[in-house]
Structure formats: structure tokens, C-alpha cells
Amino acid sequence: MTININTQQDVSIVELPARLVQQNAATVRQAIYQHIEAGNPFILLDLGETEFVDSSGLAVLVAAYKAVQPQAGAVHLLNPNNNVLALIELTRLHQIFDIFQDKATAIFDLRGQPATTQE
Amino acid sequence: MKTIIFLSYTDDEAEKVLELIRQSNLEQGLTSQFNFELSVCIAEVINNLVEHTPEQHKQQNPVFELHFTNYPDGVCVQIVNQSPEYEFVQPQQAPSETDLSGRGLFILNQWIDTLSYRHQDGKNYLLMFKQNL
Numbered sequence: 660m661t662i663n664i665n666t667q668q669d670v671s672i673v674e675l676p677a678r679l680v681q682q683n684a685a686t687v688r689q690a691i692y693q694h695i696e697a698g699n700p701f702i703l704l705d706l707g708e709t710e711f712v713d714s715s716g717l718a719v720l721v722a723a724y725k726a727v728q729p730q731a732g733a734v735h736l737l738n739p740n741n742n743v744l745a746l747i748e749l750t751r752l753h754q755i756f757d758i759f760q761d762k763a764t765a766i767f768d769l770r771g772q773p774a775t776t777q778e
Numbered sequence: 779m780k781t782i783i784f785l786s787y788t789d790d791e792a793e794k795v796l797e798l799i800r801q802s803n804l805e806q807g808l809t810s811q812f813n814f815e816l817s818v819c820i821a822e823v824i825n826n827l828v829e830h831t832p833e834q835h836k837q838q839n840p841v842f843e844l845h846f847t848n849y850p851d852g853v854c855v856q857i858v859n860q861s862p863e864y865e866f867v868q869p870q871q872a873p874s875e876t877d878l879s880g881r882g883l884f885i886l887n888q889w890i891d892t893l894s895y896r897h898q899d900g901k902n903y904l905l906m907f908k909q910n911l
Contacts, residue, residue, distance in 0.1 A: 678793070680821060681821075681825050682792075682793075711796075711814070711817065711818075712818075713818055713821045713822060713825065713882070714822060714825075714879075714881040714882035714885060715825070715882075717881055718878045718879060718881070721875070721876060721877070721878055722878060724876070725876060725878075741811070742810065742811055742814035742815075745811070745814075745815075746814075746818065746885070749872075749885065749888055749889075750872050750873075750875075750881050750884070750885065751872050751875050752875055754875050755875045755876065
């Protein structure tokens with residue numbers, strides 16, 4: 660499984676899979692960890708293609724949040740569908756993540772600069 | 779309509795059964811939200827069962843059963859496997875936002891209307907009913 664990570668203005672945009680579940684959580688978490696440890700503490704987790712998340716998938720989001728703290732970074736969530744958003748809110752994760760529907764706005768919020776580059 | 783599905787403890791099986799249930803629920807006119815919530819809960823139960831079943835028992839009894847029944851007012855799912863009894867906790871509060879674990883059973887408690895666990899004759903029976911409001 661390949662996790663696509665694109666960078667715009669020092670923000671790493673991680674494209675999460677359609678199913679973020681126990682069976683692939685460790686792989687996704689490892690990919691995110693490696694990217695953060697390489698000096699990329701500003702992370703935008705793109706849930707736009709993610710249709711299904713279980714508690715192990717939620718733990719991936721939390722792991723990313725915790726991993727950027729030592730580097731004074733931040734993690735935002737992008738474009739979760741209504742079902743996934745309901746799960747995030749049920750488990751109160753919206754209290755630690757800012758959630759955006761628009762990529763440019765999310766990047767601006769992470770880095771304080773308007774997005775000027777396209778993928 | 780009652781369906782009995784036999785599952786192995788491997789990962790792909792869980793995904794297949796969730797798709798079967800999703801299709802069945804859609805045919806019954808249940809909403810995407812209902813489907814999602816029920817599917818997450820079934821995934822959490824299967825994850826919990828796999829976690830609590832010793833490898834020795836998985837090898838001796840590599841198959842477990844999922845009974846799935848549509849009723850006019852909701853859906854009933856029973857999962858049965860042969861394994862030692864385990865402690866099935868039902869947390870009422872969400873774990874801390876920064877905890878890495880402990881959300882699965884909390885989600886179950888929130889999204890399933892009736893949830894019961896019993897151990898009888900060497901088997902675990904986990905029964906859940908989700909009402910279609």
C-alpha cells in the first residue's frame with residue numbers, strides 16, 4: 660500500500676485511504692511518522708477519499724497529532740465526509756483538530772500564508 | 779431476513795462481511811448513516827474478538843459465526859466464537875482526546891441500542907441490536 664504525501668508551502672498533505680482501519684492502520688501511521696521525523700511537522704490529513712474509519716483509524720489521526728508536538732507542529736483534517744465527521748465528533752477528536760473543507764484555507768491556517776502552488 | 783455468515787479470523791473476511799451487510803441494509807432502505815454506524819460497530823466487535831481470542835483457539839476453531847437479521851425496527855447482529863471468556867467492558871465515557879486506544883467499545887456503547895455479552899458452553903455470544911429510528 661502506498662500513502663501519497665504532497666507538499667505545499669511546507670505543509671505535508673497526506674492522502675488517507677478509502678478505508679482507514681485496523682488492518683492498515685500500522686502502515687499508514689508508520690508512513691506519517693517517518694515523514695514527520697524527517698522534519699515535516701505541519702500535516703494536513705486529507706480524508707476526502709476516506710469512506711470508512713474505525714477506532715484504529717482514529718488512533719492514526721491522534722498519533723500524528725502527538726508526533727508533531729515535539730517539533731511545535733500542527734495537524735489539521737481536510738474534508739471528512741459526514742459519517743466520518745460524526746465519528747470524529749462522537750469521540751471528541753474535533754477538540755484537538757481543526758477541520759477544514761477547503762485545502763487552501765487549511766494550508767493558510769497551518770502556515771499563515773496564502774496557498775499559491777497547485778498539485 | 780436472517781443471514782448467517784461464517785468468517786475466518788483473517789482481515790479480508792471482515793471487509794467482505796461489512797460489504798454484504800451494507801448491501802443488505804441498502805436493500806432494506808436503511809440510510810448511509812445507519813449503515814456506517816452499524817458497520818463501524820461490527821468492525822469494532824470483530825477487532826475486539828480477534829484481539830481476545832488466543833492463537834491456539836484460532837487454530838483449533840478457525841471459523842466464527844455472524845448472525846445478521848433485519849427487523850422492521852432495526853438490525854440484530856450476533857457474533858459467536860469458541861474461545862475462553864473475556865471481560866467485555868462497556869465504557870460510558872470517551873477516552874481522553876490524546877489516548878491512542880480505548881475508543882472502540884465506547885463507540886459501540888454510543889451507537890448500539892442494546893448490547894449484551896455472555897459466555898456459555900465454551901462459546902462467546904455477543905449480541906447487538908441497532909434501532910432504525
